[in-house]
Amino acid sequence: MTPFRPHMQAALDEARAAARRGEVPVGAVLVGPDGQVLARAGNRTREGHDPTAHAEIRVIRDACATLGTERLPGCDLYVTLEPCAMCAAAIAAARIARLYYGADDPKSGGVRHGARVFAHPQAHHVPEVYDGIAAREAEDLLRDFFRGLRDN
Amino acid sequence: MTPFRPHMQAALDEARAAARRGEVPVGAVLVGPDGQVLARAGNRTREGHDPTAHAEIRVIRDACATLGTERLPGCDLYVTLEPCAMCAAAIAAARIARLYYGADDPKSGGVRHGARVFAHPQAHHVPEVYDGIAAREAEDLLRDFFRGLRDN
Numbered sequence: 441m442t443p444f445r446p447h448m449q450a451a452l453d454e455a456r457a458a459a460r461r462g463e464v465p466v467g468a469v470l471v472g473p474d475g476q477v478l479a480r481a482g483n484r485t486r487e488g489h490d491p492t493a494h495a496e497i498r499v500i501r502d503a504c505a506t507l508g509t510e511r512l513p514g515c516d517l518y519v520t521l522e523p524c525a526m527c528a529a530a531i532a533a534a535r536i537a538r539l540y541y542g543a544d545d546p547k548s549g550g551v552r553h554g555a556r557v558f559a560h561p562q563a564h565h566v567p568e569v570y571d572g573i574a575a576r577e578a579e580d581l582l583r584d585f586f587r588g589l590r591d592n
Numbered sequence: 593m594t595p596f597r598p599h600m601q602a603a604l605d606e607a608r609a610a611a612r613r614g615e616v617p618v619g620a621v622l623v624g625p626d627g628q629v630l631a632r633a634g635n636r637t638r639e640g641h642d643p644t645a646h647a648e649i650r651v652i653r654d655a656c657a658t659l660g661t662e663r664l665p666g667c668d669l670y671v672t673l674e675p676c677a678m679c680a681a682a683i684a685a686a687r688i689a690r691l692y693y694g695a696d697d698p699k700s701g702g703v704r705h706g707a708r709v710f711a712h713p714q715a716h717h718v719p720e721v722y723d724g725i726a727a728r729e730a731e732d733l734l735r736d737f738f739r740g741l742r743d744n
Contacts, residue, residue, distance in 0.1 A: 490653055491662045491685040492644065501642055510643045525709050526685065529678030529702065533643040547714065550681065554714030555707035557677050562699065562706030 447471055447518040448540065448574045450480055454495060455520045455581050458482030465581040466521045468495035470503045470536075473514035478503040495519060496527035500534050511535045520578035522571065525550030528557035532565045539567045542578035599623055599670040600692065600726045602632055606647060607672045607733050610634030617733040618673045620647035622655045622688075625666035630655040647671060648679035652686050663687045672730035674723065677702030680709035684717045691719045694730030 447469045454467025463483040470479045481498035485491055496519050504510055516538040517531060522545040529550075531539060541551070550557050551569060558566045599621045606619025615635040622631045631654035636645045648671050656662055668690040669683060674697040681702075683691055693703070702709050703721060710718045 485662050489656045489660050489662055491656060492649055492653055492682050497644055501644055504641045504643060508641050510637050510641055524681055524685075525702070525707060525714065526678050526681035529676055529681070529707070530644050533676075533678065548716070550677070550707070550709075550714060554712035555677060555681070555702070555709045557702075557707045560706035562677065562702060564700070 445574070447477070447516070448520070448542065450477070451495075451518045451520050451542075452574060452577055452581070454480050454482035455578065458484070458495070459581060459585050461487055463487065465585050466495045466519065466578075468499045468517060468519040470499040470512070471516040471518065472503075473537075478506060478512075478515065492526065494524065494527050496523050497530055500530055500536075504534065513537060516540065517567075518573075520574070521545050521582070522549035522551050522553065524548050525555040525557050528555075529563065531567060532557065532563040535565045536567050538570070540570045540573050542571075542573050542575045543582065544571065544575070597726070599629070599668070600672070600694065602629070603647075603670045603672050603694075604726060604729055604733070606632050606634040607730065610636070610647070611733060611737050613639055615639065617737050618647045618671065618730075620651045620669060620671040622651040622664070623668040623670065624655075625689075630658060630664075630667065644678065646676065646679050648675050649682055652682055652688075656686065665689060668692065669719075670725075672726070673697050673734070674701035674703050674705065676700050677707040677709050680707075681715065683719060684710065684715040687717045688719050690722070692722045692725050694723075694725055695727045695734065696723065 459465035479499040479502035611617035633650035
């Protein structure tokens with residue numbers, strides 16, 4: 441097992457918890473430079489009445505509030521799905537060092553798809569990006585969730 | 593005076609208030625379908641230890657919390673500066689109908705520059721965009737702020 445697997449498993453746990461709340465199942469974990477988990481969260485846009493409450497935004501806000509900073513250099517973000525343009529730009533603004541994500545998101549992604557936020561000089565910081573981590577589990581969660589919506 | 597000027601003046605007031613707090617002077621006002629101001633805010637990334645606390649994100653979150661919704665169809669957003677990619681994607685997610693902004697932001701913008709968030713199919717909603725509104729005042733505020741930082 442590669443060292444990042446436990447953090448992605450925790451992100452998948454957050455995604456499953458989001459699904460149980462009726463939220464799109466995406467989860468994220470933010471890890472400090474020393475390997476300590478700073479924040480973990482799932483999507484909460486519906487329950488929170490907040491279109492910005494994606495898992496990535498929630499862990500960035502939580503970790504920054506805890507540390508009393510607006511930047512998280514040296515930190516790693518694990519998220520089960522390719523971030524959208526909003527989250528990718530927030531990752532750049534927070535100066536997160538490394539982004540590990542699971543499933544690709546051709547429909548709404550903003551890293552490898554669409555706006556490709558990190559590919560422009562207006563992103564003042566570009567993290568290292570590692571994709572495809574536990575992608576199958578993340579995809580299964582999303583597929584089951586949307587199938588359940590259609591069947592209800 | 594065109595009808596949208598008072599809302600942009602309120603956004604400029606929020607930008608000036610942000611500057612007094614030591615924040616980058618950007619302000620935003622969110623207006624409901626009936627013309628009522630739903631939320632107004634300036635940048636608060638530093639004081640709030642929150643890299644996502646741009647003026648646009650703050651008014652979207654505030655208005656959604658007030659209305660108990662995650663979408664703001666029919667609403668107008670006034671902001672003194674071209675939104676970055678994070679804010680542009682949040683505007684799309686919130687289904688805001690019209691975006692009025694002041695100064696262009698070639699360095700960090702994500703609407704007319706860089707990621708051009710609304711130009712990709714991954715933005716599932718594209719607002720009408722009107723730029724250059726009270727742009728000179730917004731630019732003057734920003735220039736004075738950064739000049740002050742350099743001189744201190």
